[in-house]
Amino acid sequence: MDEGLTGVAADASPGAILVEAPGVDVRIGAKSILSGASLVVRAGEIVTLIGPNGAGKTTFLRVILGLQRPRRGRVFRRPGLRVGYVPQRLALDATLPLTVERFLALGVRRGGRDGAARRAAILDDVGATQVLASPVRDISGGELQRVLLARALLREPDLLVLDEPVQGVDVGGQADIYGLIGRIRDERGCGVLLVSHDLHLVMAAADQVICLNQHVCCAGRPEAVTRDPAYLALFGEHVARQFAVYHHDHDHRHGTDGTVLPLAPEPEPDDGRHRAETPDHG
Amino acid sequence: MDDFLVRALAGGFGVAVIAGPLGAFVVWRRMAYFGDTLAHAALLGVALGFLLGIDINLGIVAVCAAVAVILVVLQRRQALAGDTLLGILSHGGLALGLIAVAFLESPRVDLMSYLFGDILAVSARDIAWVYGGGAVVAVALAFLWRPLLAATVHEELARVEGVPVTAVRLAFMVLLAIVVALAMKVVGVLLVTSLLIIPAAAARRLAASPEQMAALAAVAGCAAVAGGLWGSFTFDTPSGPSIVVAALVLFVVSALAPAVGPGRHHP
Numbered sequence: 001m002d003e004g005l006t007g008v009a010a011d012a013s014p015g016a017i018l019v020e021a022p023g024v025d026v027r028i029g030a031k032s033i034l035s036g037a038s039l040v041v042r043a044g045e046i047v048t049l050i051g052p053n054g055a056g057k058t059t060f061l062r063v064i065l066g067l068q069r070p071r072r073g074r075v076f077r078r079p080g081l082r083v084g085y086v087p088q089r090l091a092l093d094a095t096l097p098l099t100v101e102r103f104l105a106l107g108v109r110r111g112g113r114d115g116a117a118r119r120a121a122i123l124d125d126v127g128a129t130q131v132l133a134s135p136v137r138d139i140s141g142g143e144l145q146r147v148l149l150a151r152a153l154l155r156e157p158d159l160l161v162l163d164e165p166v167q168g169v170d171v172g173g174q175a176d177i178y179g180l181i182g183r184i185r186d187e188r189g190c191g192v193l194l195v196s197h198d199l200h201l202v203m204a205a206a207d208q209v210i211c212l213n214q215h216v217c218c219a220g221r222p223e224a225v226t227r228d229p230a231y232l233a234l235f236g237e238h239v240a241r242q243f244a245v246y247h248h249d250h251d252h253r254h255g256t257d258g259t260v261l262p263l264a265p266e267p268e269p270d271d272g273r274h275r276a277e278t279p280d281h282g
Numbered sequence: 283m284d285d286f287l288v289r290a291l292a293g294g295f296g297v298a299v300i301a302g303p304l305g306a307f308v309v310w311r312r313m314a315y316f317g318d319t320l321a322h323a324a325l326l327g328v329a330l331g332f333l334l335g336i337d338i339n340l341g342i343v344a345v346c347a348a349v350a351v352i353l354v355v356l357q358r359r360q361a362l363a364g365d366t367l368l369g370i371l372s373h374g375g376l377a378l379g380l381i382a383v384a385f386l387e388s389p390r391v392d393l394m395s396y397l398f399g400d401i402l403a404v405s406a407r408d409i410a411w412v413y414g415g416g417a418v419v420a421v422a423l424a425f426l427w428r429p430l431l432a433a434t435v436h437e438e439l440a441r442v443e444g445v446p447v448t449a450v451r452l453a454f455m456v457l458l459a460i461v462v463a464l465a466m467k468v469v470g471v472l473l474v475t476s477l478l479i480i481p482a483a484a485a486r487r488l489a490a491s492p493e494q495m496a497a498l499a500a501v502a503g504c505a506a507v508a509g510g511l512w513g514s515f516t517f518d519t520p521s522g523p524s525i526v527v528a529a530l531v532l533f534v535v536s537a538l539a540p541a542v543g544p545g546r547h548h549p
Contacts, residue, residue: 065442085442092435095482096310097489106432107443155443 015042018081018159018191019064024073026059033059034070036215039193041159046185046192048202048222051212057195058088060212061163064193081159084152084190088163090144092137100131100139100147107151122150126180141168145177153184160184162194178205286402290511293404294525296412297465297477298503300419303496304461305478305503306485307454310434310492314479315365316353316455319372320462321474323349325379327463328396332386339411339463346459349375354452376471399470399522401511408467415464419457430454431492468507469522480529481506484536502532 019041026034034056041047049057062068064075065085092098104119123129128146131139139147145165152160165181166174182205185192196202202209202222211217308317324342331341349371356367383393395403423430432440433447441447465474485498509532510525517524 062438065438067438067441083442085439087436087439090436093310093312095486095495096434097486097491097495098435099491102491103435106428106435107439109444151439161442 015044015191017042017078019075019077019193021060021064021070021075022073024060024063024075025071026056026063026068027071028059032214034063034214036073037212038073038216039064039210039219041191041193043158043191044185044189045207046182046194046205047208047210048206049193049195049210049212050197050202051217055213057212058163061161061193061195065161078158082155082157084155084157084160086145086148086152086160086162086165088167090136090148094137098136100128100134100136103136103147104151104154108154119150119154122153123147126150126153127176142170142173142177145169146180149177149180149184153188156188157190159191159193162192164195164197166196181205286404287511287515289404289406289409290401290521291508293409293412294401294468294507294511295504296409296416297461297468298481298507299500300416301461301465301477302481302485302498302500302503303423304419304458305480305482306492306496306499307430307434308458308475308478309482309486313458314475315368315372317458317462317475317478319353319368319375320346320349320455320459321466321471322372322379323375324462324466324471324474325396326375326382327379329379329382329386333382339415342463342466343456343459345375346462347456350452350455350459354448354455379471395470396466397470397472398520399466399468399473399525401468401507401521401525402514404467412464412467415460419460422453422457426450426453426457469525473522473526476526476529477503477506480526480533484529484533487536487539502529502536506532 017040020039022038024034024037025032037056037060039047039049039060049060051057059068063070065083066075100123101116101119104123105115108115120129120132123132123146126146126149128143128150131143131147136144136147145168149162149165152162160181162181166177169177181192181194184190194206206222208219209222210219308314323345327342327345328338329341330336330345331338334341353367353371356362357364362370380393383396392400394400429440429445429447429450432443432445433450437447461478462474465477469477481502482495482499484502485495489495489498506525506529509528511521513519513528514521514524
């Protein structure tokens with residue numbers, strides 16, 4: 001365990017390490033999904049995973065959550081760590097009659113006498129009081145994200161893990177939800193690990209950005225990653241890759257899920273400015 | 283009332299009461315085809331019971347549980363789509379069962395009664411099985427309810443929250459195997475799934491919570507048994523299919539009824 005914790009501990013961020021995953025490899029069948037990917041999340045820190053479709057972001061999250069076994073590498077969690085998970089989607093069968101209130105109650109083992117009051121208070125905290133008695137399948141995408149967040153918060157997590165928390169939310173609502181995640185971090189001091197597609201919103205909310213494309217391409221504070229001229233000069237290749245990520249973001253709408261993305265982005269004639277000469281990662 | 287009719291009602295009600303809640307989970311988890319697979323494999327269990335000279339209910343539960351485990355293992359390997367796998371196991375099991383039963387060549391084995399049920403021939407011993415087995419399933423389901431519901435709503439979320447999802451799923455499949463064995467006497471292997479899913483589907487429109495739906499499914503199942511037996515007597519129709527038709531009528535009626543539910547969203 002110590003061996004795993006020494007590597008990244010020199011980083012300047014305050015706060016205790018909640019979870020650390022050094023050198024994670026994942027293969028599904030013959031296909032390599034992650035190779036040598038690492039991350040650290042500390043208390044009070046928002047860490048965001050970005051990368052193109054098929055980069056392994058969700059897989060990495062699943063490894064951290066213990067849902068996916070890595071082929072190599074381990075996940076070190078602080079003993080007794082409580083994790084709140086906000087999944088990407090909730091595919092509830094239409095025949096299952098479930099209110100938001102009941103959905104929230106399913107997440108914590110002991111509801112207790114004050115259970116109902118706690119659920120109402122937390123739903124109020126995330127700004128979704130109005131849907132407490134509504135059937136889960138009738139609420140909007142933005143409301144559902146807030147409800148999922150409330151269910152995670154009911155567990156009083158030390159670490160909050162969110163997979164694409166703004167999917168299916170309109171643009172105005174997206175900023176609200178990122179704002180909400182930031183406020184939760186400020187008030188509760190928990191660590192936050194999230195996967196996102198949208199580079200611009202991520203930059204406003206994250207403390208650490210990890211750019212993933214099967215391995216960690218670059219990582220650091222968001223302003224350093226995008227704006228710092230020294231960083232640009234030193235890590236031009238990585239920044240080029242990051243633009244490539246942004247490009248892929250637009251690309252992915254036409255793509256199909258599960259397709260293999262090449263390590264190097266495909267050349268496209270109208271976008272040479274951002275993606276010129278990205279060398280292959282060997 | 284005649285003795286055999288009382289026994290038929292008692293046995294049918296016992297099966298319907300436990301099939302309702304379990305059937306609700308079958309519907310929520312979209313496992314109707316899995317129920318069919320278990321039911322078809324049950325015929326192989328009948329043959330096994332006769333061959334080994336053990337109680338055929340035990341034979342059925344053993345074969346169904348084996349099929350459930352095989353399915354979980356094969357699904358994990360993901361070489362074939364889930365429904366293809368189910369189709370292979372379902373019809374393969376049925377064909378093997380038909381051949382095995384044909385080999386028995388015993389006057390004690392009445393193939394038609396296994397395929398379509400023979401509720402009017404329910405014995406006191408059968409009723410003891412139904413209520414004993416049903417009680418075991420009911421108690422197990424009560425303990426399993428919360429984690430099973432959590433895993434049904436979102437399996438990975440439940441896993442992260444500490445629910446032993448795989449164990450819960452396996453336990454549910456074993457309960458389903460027991461109920462299939464119990465329900466076979468009433469409607470037979472070809473119609474067992476209908477007793478699980480039609481009452482649950484009929485209950486859907488009237489239920490505002492999972493528990494309400496499960497309870498209403500049990501009630502609907504009992505009504506289908508009573509209605510089917512009445513129809514069977516009145517029109518001299520086969521009892522198993524009559525029960526299923528009665529359930530179908532309930533479903534159609536509920537589909538036409540106005541919807542109720544908890545505080546629906548304002549349009």
